[in-house]
Amino acid sequence: MHIRISHLSRSFKKVKxxxxxxxxxxxxxxxxxIGPNGAGKTTTIKIMASMxxxxxxxxxxxxxxxxxxxxxxxxxxxxxxxxxxxxxxIQVWEYLDFxxxxxxxxxxxxxxxxxxxxxxxxxxxxxxxxxxxxxxxMKQRVSLARALVHNPQVLIMDEPAAGLDPRARLELxxxxxxxxxxxxxxxxxxxxLSELQDIxxxxxxxxxxxxxxxxxxxxxxxxxxxxxxxADNGAGAVSAGPDSPLLLVIRCxxxxxxxxxxxxxxxxxxxxxxxxxxxVRAQVKCTDAEIPALMATLFAAGLPIIGFTRQELGLxxxxxxxxxxxxx
Amino acid sequence: xxxxxxxxxxxxxPVLIKELRQFFHNRIVLSLMALLLVGQLLVLLMVRLExxxxxxxxxxxxxxxxxxxxxxxxxxxxxxxxxxxxxxxLQERLNSELDFCKLTALSPARIIRGKLGSALVLLLFIHALxxxxxxxxxxxxxxxxxxxxxxxxxxxxxxxxxxxSSVLVGAIGKKGVIYFLAFGGIYYISMLVMVLxxxxxxxxxxxxxxxxxxxxxxxxWSGLCYVLSVAAISHPMANRMFPxxxxxxxxxxxxPAAVAGLAALIDEHVLDSLKIGFSITAAWVxxxxxxxxxxERSRPSLHLQSKCPRHVLLxxxxxxxxxGSGGGILLAALLLLSLLGCPLALSSSNTDWYEILWxxxxxxxxxxxxxxxxxxxxxxxxRFSGLAWLSLILVVMLLLPxxxxxxxxxxxxxxxxxxxxxxxxxxxxxxxxxxxxALSALVAYSHSLPFAAAALLLASPAIFRQWQALAPKSTxxxxxxxxx
Numbered sequence: 001m002h003i004r005i006s007h008l009s010r011s012f013k014k015v016k017x018x019x020x021x022x023x024x025x026x027x028x029x030x031x032x033x034i035g036p037n038g039a040g041k042t043t044t045i046k047i048m049a050s051m052x053x054x055x056x057x058x059x060x061x062x063x064x065x066x067x068x069x070x071x072x073x074x075x076x077x078x079x080x081x082x083x084x085x086x087x088x089x090i091q092v093w094e095y096l097d098f099x100x101x102x103x104x105x106x107x108x109x110x111x112x113x114x115x116x117x118x119x120x121x122x123x124x125x126x127x128x129x130x131x132x133x134x135x136x137x138m139k140q141r142v143s144l145a146r147a148l149v150h151n152p153q154v155l156i157m158d159e160p161a162a163g164l165d166p167r168a169r170l171e172l173x174x175x176x177x178x179x180x181x182x183x184x185x186x187x188x189x190x191x192x193l194s195e196l197q198d199i200x201x202x203x204x205x206x207x208x209x210x211x212x213x214x215x216x217x218x219x220x221x222x223x224x225x226x227x228x229x230x231a232d233n234g235a236g237a238v239s240a241g242p243d244s245p246l247l248l249v250i251r252c253x254x255x256x257x258x259x260x261x262x263x264x265x266x267x268x269x270x271x272x273x274x275x276x277x278x279x280v281r282a283q284v285k286c287t288d289a290e291i292p293a294l295m296a297t298l299f300a301a302g303l304p305i306i307g308f309t310r311q312e313l314g315l316x317x318x319x320x321x322x323x324x325x326x327x328x
Numbered sequence: 329x330x331x332x333x334x335x336x337x338x339x340x341x342p343v344l345i346k347e348l349r350q351f352f353h354n355r356i357v358l359s360l361m362a363l364l365l366v367g368q369l370l371v372l373l374m375v376r377l378e379x380x381x382x383x384x385x386x387x388x389x390x391x392x393x394x395x396x397x398x399x400x401x402x403x404x405x406x407x408x409x410x411x412x413x414x415x416x417x418l419q420e421r422l423n424s425e426l427d428f429c430k431l432t433a434l435s436p437a438r439i440i441r442g443k444l445g446s447a448l449v450l451l452l453f454i455h456a457l458x459x460x461x462x463x464x465x466x467x468x469x470x471x472x473x474x475x476x477x478x479x480x481x482x483x484x485x486x487x488x489x490x491x492x493s494s495v496l497v498g499a500i501g502k503k504g505v506i507y508f509l510a511f512g513g514i515y516y517i518s519m520l521v522m523v524l525x526x527x528x529x530x531x532x533x534x535x536x537x538x539x540x541x542x543x544x545x546x547x548x549w550s551g552l553c554y555v556l557s558v559a560a561i562s563h564p565m566a567n568r569m570f571p572x573x574x575x576x577x578x579x580x581x582x583x584p585a586a587v588a589g590l591a592a593l594i595d596e597h598v599l600d601s602l603k604i605g606f607s608i609t610a611a612w613v614x615x616x617x618x619x620x621x622x623x624e625r626s627r628p629s630l631h632l633q634s635k636c637p638r639h640v641l642l643x644x645x646x647x648x649x650x651x652g653s654g655g656g657i658l659l660a661a662l663l664l665l666s667l668l669g670c671p672l673a674l675s676s677s678n679t680d681w682y683e684i685l686w687x688x689x690x691x692x693x694x695x696x697x698x699x700x701x702x703x704x705x706x707x708x709x710x711r712f713s714g715l716a717w718l719s720l721i722l723v724v725m726l727l728l729p730x731x732x733x734x735x736x737x738x739x740x741x742x743x744x745x746x747x748x749x750x751x752x753x754x755x756x757x758x759x760x761x762x763x764x765x766a767l768s769a770l771v772a773y774s775h776s777l778p779f780a781a782a783a784l785l786l787a788s789p790a791i792f793r794q795w796q797a798l799a800p801k802s803t804x805x806x807x808x809x810x811x812x
Contacts, residue, residue: 075433081426103433
């Protein structure tokens with residue numbers, strides 16, 4: 001399955017929610033859909049899920065157009081929206097049974113599929129409860145089960161981890177890994193970028209309805225490393241490229257200023273700044289192999305260092321670097 | 329799939345199964361059913377208190393009890409199958425992200441059929457609940473089983489119209505629309521009481537107008553509600569008004585035959601009925617087409633653009649029948665042209681219907697005028713929807729002048745009839761001077777047609793732009809960012 005978003009545009013009165021957005025991805029991978037609030041993520045996802053219509057452009061699942069064949073596209077995708085079901089007069093199994101029937105599952109096959117889905121999403125114990133009486137995490141599971149009931153090839157999830165407790169998030173993450181290993185294409189939007197980094201193979205970053213960057217996670221990180229300059233410092237600093245500075249975060253028991261001054265004496269250190277909590281953040285132009293020698297000079301000077309970390313470049317830094325935070 | 333692998337419920341519509349499960353889990357529905365039984369018991373209790381204690385039973389007691397049972401039954405049907413169904417469908421549709429009409433691969437027609445099917449099952453169930461009380465009414469004497477069946481069968485079209493209207497209200501998915509259902513319910517119950525209290529109803533002596541009101545119009549309305557419900561839940565890109573336009577045109581062809589058949593059944597003049605049936609239906613089809621068109625999208629969807637035939641003649645037909653305000657207005661205008669001559673042609677044949685006929689035609693002309701103006705204003709200021717413009721126009725040009733004029737006439741102040749010149753209420757024919765002559769139609773048209781012509785002229789650029797938008801275009805080059 002190959003998914004192609006082609007020149008998608010959608011406006012709400014004078015606001016351009018999505019503007020000429022194009023990207024594509026294939027099955028078997030998890031892709032993060034990232035952007036600040038109001039960037040156009042949900043609008044794009046809704047169009048992909050045939051819940052909304054574009055003003056221009058189209059989305060193709062292989063060659064099937066969402067504009068021309070929305071009902072056919074729905075058979076291929078599982079859409080898990082941000083909103084959760086809250087029906088007071090329908091039980092969990094009845095809700096799933098309805099969707100299974102509506103996607104054409106019949107008789108023994110339907111019963112078997114529903115049993116498997118309930119087991120996969122751990123809904124067996126609550127299958128006879130009314131949906132309105134469930135907790136948010138459980139409703140999220142029902143929503144995921146509903147999206148999976150017809151075994152879709154593509155799973156589109158809008159903020160699936162929002163409002164979930166840490167345990168539920170970990171469980172969701174493991175479910176997504178299993179689904180991805182089954183060869184499904186998964187596109188999920190989330191604000192919890194550190195979690196996306198762990199499960200995503202690639203990411204699409206948009207802002208103000210426009211594409212900022214798209215690629216695999218290593219490609220995106222490499223792109224930002226190339227942009228990093230020695231003048232960078234503070235929160236915007238990035239590191240760890242072959243030709244770019246590293247970022248070291250050093251925690252001291254006391255005398256952090258003395259540590260900063262000692263660091264600046266070293267020729268490899270480009271910059272060092274103080275941060276709250278007796279922490280020094282330093283940009284260092286050296287290789288990983290040279291770091292122990294640098295730290296040894298600090299220990300030799302008798303400075304009270306209690307820990308240090310070589311900061312990895314992550315999606316959060318990437319996001320902060322390439323987005324401006326503007327909303328429409 | 330092997331038939332042996334299917335279970336019996338697989339033969340039913342999934343929506344029907346879901347709805348029935350929900351009905352019997354819903355406390356409000358169950359409470360209303362209990363209320364129905366309590367209501368029926370109260371009817372019998374009142375009869376016992378009033379008559380049985382005195383020891384004398386009037387001859388028509390069974391008929392009176394049956395009438396009361398039917399009124400209570402219909403009131404509960406209105407609450408359960410009317411408001412209840414509309415409210416539950418509305419709730420499902422209000423949260424667009426969880427709207428199962430958009431989440432499943434079921435076709436819109438199948439969804440609506442499932443909704444209607446479940447409502448009909450509920451309808452039967454509620455009728456069955458009342459059966460013991462109907463049996464008691466029979467044993468109280470004064471009514472035959474055939475008469476009871478006749479009442480139930482004759483009420484069926486109106487009950488169906490109620491159910492279909494409720495599904496339409498739910499399908500539209502706007503909270504405010506449910507209040508129209510309440511007004512409809514009041515009209516329905518009052519009609520019912522009126523019909524049941526009419527002796528002719530019991531003796532099967534209804535005239536043409538009553539047959540139209542009780543049977544033909546409710547059935548026509550039910551069909552219209554069905555196609556509009558399907559349109560309302562169809563994908564916004566789809567050609568969703570196509571079934572509605574086909575249905576209206578089919579009604580235009582079929583209804584004269586139905587009216588003529590009815591006339592033959594009740595010994596009225598068949599040929600006149602045929603002409604009258606066509607004229608009245610055509611007038612209402614024009615009104616409905618025009619009003620719907622004013623609320624439709626003002627530019628064709630990408631789907632329509634991609635599906636439009638390239639040949640100019642085929643494109644013309646496609647334009648008239650497919651979704652879009654321009655095509656709808658144009659189709660209504662073309663039908664109106666064919667309708668204009670009818671009152672003149674019928675002026676000498678049937679004076680009873682003649683006044684009604686040209687009044688309906690006049691209403692159609694004005695409604696087309698309002699709809700065309702709404703299309704023009706929406707094109708000018710797209711910030712407000714066609715529906716908003718249409719509502720404003722109806723208030724300013726139709727309701728307000730009528731209210732002011734009526735108010736001044738009751739105060740014995742100088743009459744302000746001329747204010748209603750922008751509405752069908754302004755009609756010199758209504759004075760009775762011209763009512764039975766072809767001149768009345770001409771005089772009425774001389775006021776309404778210039779308005780309609782001016783409105784169509786104003787709307788013509790919008791109509792032309794929509795026509796042009798359907799012209800075939802070359803697709804843009806594609807160069808999306810690619811992920812592996």
